[in-house]
Amino acid sequence: MADVPIRARLADLRRHRGLVRRPRLSFPFAPPTVPGGVEPPAPTRRLGADYDTDWARRYPARWARTVILEGVMRPSVAALASTERQGLDRLEGLEGPVIFAANHHSHLDTPVALTSLPEPWRYRVFVGAAADYFFRTRATAAASALVMGAIPIERSKVTRRSADQAAALIAQGWSMLIYPEGGRSPDGWGQPFRGGAAYLSSRCDIPVVPLHLEGTGRILRKGSKVPRPASTRVTFGSPLRPEAGESATRYAERIERAVAELADEATTDWWQARRRAASGQTPPLSGPEAPAWRRAWALTARDRRRRRQVRRWPAL
Amino acid sequence: MPRPGFVLDVDRSTPPILFHHGESFRLEKLPAGRSRVIYPAEPLAALDDVDAAIRDALERPLGDSEPLHALLRPGMKLTICFDDISLPLPPMRRPDVRQRIIEAVLDQAAAAGVDDVHLIAALALHRRMTEAELRHAVGDRVYDAFAPHGLLYNHDAEDPENLAFLGTTPQGEEVEINKRAAESDLIVYVNINLVSMDGGWKSTATGLASYRSLRHHHNVKTMRHSRSFMDRHASELHSSNWRMGEVLKGAGVKIFQIESTLNNDTFGTSGPMSVLQKREWEWSGRDRASFIAMKAGLDRMPMGARRKIFQSWKAPYGVTSVCAGEVDAVHEVITQNTFAQQLVPVEGQTDILTMGLPYICPYNVNSVMNPILVMCLGLGYFFNLYRGQPLVREGGVLIMSHPTPWEFHPVHHPSYIDFFEQVLADTTDPAEIEARYEKQYAEDEWYRHLYRTSYAYHGVHPFYMWYWGCHGLAHLGKVIVVGGEARSVRRLGFTPASTLDDALEMASDVVGRDATMTHLHNPPIVMADVT
Numbered sequence A: 001m002a003d004v005p006i007r008a009r010l011a012d013l014r015r016h017r018g019l020v021r022r023p024r025l026s027f028p029f030a031p032p033t034v035p036g037g038v039e040p041p042a043p044t045r046r047l048g049a050d051y052d053t054d055w056a057r058r059y060p061a062r063w064a065r066t067v068i069l070e071g072v073m074r075p076s077v078a079a080l081a082s083t084e085r086q087g088l089d090r091l092e093g094l095e096g097p098v099i100f101a102a103n104h105h106s107h108l109d110t111p112v113a114l115t116s117l118p119e120p121w122r123y124r125v126f127v128g129a130a131a132d133y134f135f136r137t138r139a140t141a142a143a144s145a146l147v148m149g150a151i152p153i154e155r156s157k158v159t160r161r162s163a164d165q166a167a168a169l170i171a172q173g174w175s176m177l178i179y180p181e182g183g184r185s186p187d188g189w190g191q192p193f194r195g196g197a198a199y200l201s202s203r204c205d206i207p208v209v210p211l212h213l214e215g216t217g218r219i220l221r222k223g224s225k226v227p228r229p230a231s232t233r234v235t236f237g238s239p240l241r242p243e244a245g246e247s248a249t250r251y252a253e254r255i256e257r258a259v260a261e262l263a264d265e266a267t268t269d270w271w272q273a274r275r276r277a278a279s280g281q282t283p284p285l286s287g288p289e290a291p292a293w294r295r296a297w298a299l300t301a302r303d304r305r306r307r308r309q310v311r312r313w314p315a316l
Numbered sequence B: 001m002p003r004p005g006f007v008l009d010v011d012r013s014t015p016p017i018l019f020h021h022g023e024s025f026r027l028e029k030l031p032a033g034r035s036r037v038i039y040p041a042e043p044l045a046a047l048d049d050v051d052a053a054i055r056d057a058l059e060r061p062l063g064d065s066e067p068l069h070a071l072l073r074p075g076m077k078l079t080i081c082f083d084d085i086s087l088p089l090p091p092m093r094r095p096d097v098r099q100r101i102i103e104a105v106l107d108q109a110a111a112a113g114v115d116d117v118h119l120i121a122a123l124a125l126h127r128r129m130t131e132a133e134l135r136h137a138v139g140d141r142v143y144d145a146f147a148p149h150g151l152l153y154n155h156d157a158e159d160p161e162n163l164a165f166l167g168t169t170p171q172g173e174e175v176e177i178n179k180r181a182a183e184s185d186l187i188v189y190v191n192i193n194l195v196s197m198d199g200g201w202k203s204t205a206t207g208l209a210s211y212r213s214l215r216h217h218h219n220v221k222t223m224r225h226s227r228s229f230m231d232r233h234a235s236e237l238h239s240s241n242w243r244m245g246e247v248l249k250g251a252g253v254k255i256f257q258i259e260s261t262l263n264n265d266t267f268g269t270s271g272p273m274s275v276l277q278k279r280e281w282e283w284s285g286r287d288r289a290s291f292i293a294m295k296a297g298l299d300r301m302p303m304g305a306r307r308k309i310f311q312s313w314k315a316p317y318g319v320t321s322v323c324a325g326e327v328d329a330v331h332e333v334i335t336q337n338t339f340a341q342q343l344v345p346v347e348g349q350t351d352i353l354t355m356g357l358p359y360i361c362p363y364n365v366n367s368v369m370n371p372i373l374v375m376c377l378g379l380g381y382f383f384n385l386y387r388g389q390p391l392v393r394e395g396g397v398l399i400m401s402h403p404t405p406w407e408f409h410p411v412h413h414p415s416y417i418d419f420f421e422q423v424l425a426d427t428t429d430p431a432e433i434e435a436r437y438e439k440q441y442a443e444d445e446w447y448r449h450l451y452r453t454s455y456a457y458h459g460v461h462p463f464y465m466w467y468w469g470c471h472g473l474a475h476l477g478k479v480i481v482v483g484g485e486a487r488s489v490r491r492l493g494f495t496p497a498s499t500l501d502d503a504l505e506m507a508s509d510v511v512g513r514d515a516t517m518t519h520l521h522n523p524p525i526v527m528a529d530v531t
Helices: A006-015 A059-080 A109-116 A138-148 A160-171 A196-204 A248-267 A270-278 A292-309 B050-059 B097-112 B131-138 B140-149 B201-207 B220-224 B236-250 B272-277 B285-300 B303-311 B327-342 B371-382 B414-426 B430-442 B445-453 B461-468 B470-475 B486-491 B500-511
Strands: A081-086 A099-102 A125-130 A150-153 A175-178 A208-214 A230-236 B006-009 B017-021 B024-028 B035-039 B077-083 B116-122 B152-154 B163-168 B174-178 B186-190 B255-262 B319-325 B343-346 B350-356 B392-401 B478-482 B495-497 B517-520 B527-530
Touching: A059 A081, A059 A109, A059 A138, A081 A109, A099 A109, A099 A196, A099 A248, A109 A125, A109 A175, A109 A208, A109 A230, A125 A138, A125 A160, A138 A150, A150 A160, A160 A175, A160 A196, A175 A196, A196 A208, A196 A248, A208 A248, A230 A248, A248 A270, B006 B343, B017 B350, B017 B392, B024 B285, B024 B350, B035 B343, B050 B097, B050 B255, B050 B319, B077 B097, B077 B201, B097 B116, B097 B131, B097 B140, B097 B186, B097 B255, B097 B319, B116 B131, B116 B140, B116 B201, B131 B140, B140 B152, B163 B236, B174 B201, B174 B236, B186 B201, B201 B236, B201 B327, B220 B236, B220 B430, B220 B461, B220 B470, B255 B327, B272 B285, B319 B327, B327 B343, B350 B500, B371 B392, B371 B414, B371 B461, B371 B470, B371 B478, B371 B486, B392 B470, B392 B500, B414 B430, B414 B445, B414 B461, B414 B486, B430 B461, B430 B470, B461 B470, B478 B500, B486 B495, B495 B500
Parallel strands: A081 A230, A099 A175, A099 A208, A125 A150, A125 A175, B035 B517, B077 B116, B077 B186, B116 B152, B186 B255, B343 B527, B350 B392, B350 B517, B392 B478, B478 B495
Antiparallel strands: A208 A230, B006 B035, B017 B024, B163 B174, B255 B319
């Protein structure tokens, strides 16, 4: 036997594998077999917009999220995106649940926004996340619900389920972080705001706080996989409320305008931004209506202007 | 759309089948090619607005009855009677449908200026309901408004001062019911029809009756000729109650009957218990994990803790229909609604019928399932869950799965203890038991005292439990209990077996080696329509 090469002995073992009785798990330790003649029901869809995130609102998940937020997310954001926060004074006196409506450039927007939210909203907020992206698989859905407290928002078709779910959570005192553009910017400029935030604000009678995130696109823009550290700025706007008789579309436009004014404030200064707003000349979030190369050119010009304003050392 | 119940022919691919086993479970592989399993239907859709359905039922009564508000007037005597703790099983989550109905009735009574209102738990010879149980059934608002003034109470079938004799049927059956109810201008009876046996004239003629009256249909002869209890038109028990109903009508007792049906949602669609109402091959990974964890935990727990866990379960039943009005008309519609949820067509009888008995029966809510109740649940209730002909052929074998501990609740079942020790030690023949022992137990002053002042079932109650199973006893060739305590199983006159395989081996002595086998996958409740 010692003369038989090891390869031959392995082949022999493989040949006789069928004779060796391997222990097999039986039901219920193994999945059940289906009896003949029985049509097993189609598996119920539990992903996408149907994913149930109730568990992420229970205390074990909330505690875990707090640990992740403070122990992982905050140090990571500090390392990648040194964040300057402005406009927090505008939230003074504001109580109860609110909707934070932000522009969207990068996957980094949510960590930056979540670590920037002041208390009491920081630990009682959920994020409206794309059902077809963040809730596509069981693993991403669970991770999104746990880490961001996300709920799935259907963006490819009109459905009441997402709105009902968000309204129910708001009714329980939860605030919402939503990106009304519906997805990350493809080219660095913004996209038109959809009516979801405005609709929920009107339906639940809670204010919308416009939020402008600047600089996250430079760190991890759409399509890039490796983050490049840079500085960011988060600007909180004054809370907005629906006006009497105002439609969700008009209200959404007003929210978009408020975020555009914050963007203007972030790239210039508050006074210039106010003057331009008063004269109706606030640059739109969506950038100039021009061919792609000119839009890209305008974007780099804006970034250059912003970068010039950053002073690492005091002027002596 | 809920799927209807169906009969599964067991093949080699069929996974092991769930058997309830008291406060635990068993998974049993059934022989392929000669076995079948009767699965219950999925829960029917519950009413969206139960309160609106109740109001509608009161406004638009069935049969020869005016709407409730037209029957109410100032100065009248109104008595609201309701089913006791034995319904539904398991108890339903708050608010109990009885509470909803009673509140709707009382709203109308208040609007009509009715002052003289009594509420009576129609429990016949069952134990009295505790305050907590009454509160659960009628709700805190009703309890706090009536009980402190002595206007909400349990029926007392042994209080001669408060019983009224109303006459006899042509067959000589004496009709004696609660005096307050009999002398009321209107009885409103609030039913929960968990199975087709419930409701109709049985509500008043049994629920509010005395031993003098009950003995005419709760006896061996009547029970043997009730085939089955679940089919009113083939049940001598019901025929007797309907005859008594005629006497009640003749005596001028006016009844406004309100019956309701529940769906099959016994264990819910989420949570660890939900696996119990799923078909085995549809168990997900989570279901299997929760079942394994639940079974492992239960098997390691002391019996008291297990019992406490199970008895605390409140079923999330949905109300599927509410009807009110004249007794027969209401009962006819409600029975059809019950059948719509529970009836499953089954072709032909079987040689061996198997069933896993759960932790609860009508007489051990918040109590102990003693061996006599095991017999009653298996042979009295589950065996009788048929229409047409019994699921098992005459001379066939019944295999039940239950631990059958030699254990009794000393407060609830005092006469059961003596019945088990004294009567069953002597004989298990129902007719002989009835002839030799019933009167002694029924008229025992101590049992009577415990029934009236404590929370004990009446002294004669264990006899009735034994009679419930007498049709099954006469029909079957052998009864085997799998996993039961051997000495208590033998005391019942049955054969103990350690495993289902052992039981099948024993059964083969009676029905042969290639006997056909049918498993009743119950609960949730399923009733076989055997052709």
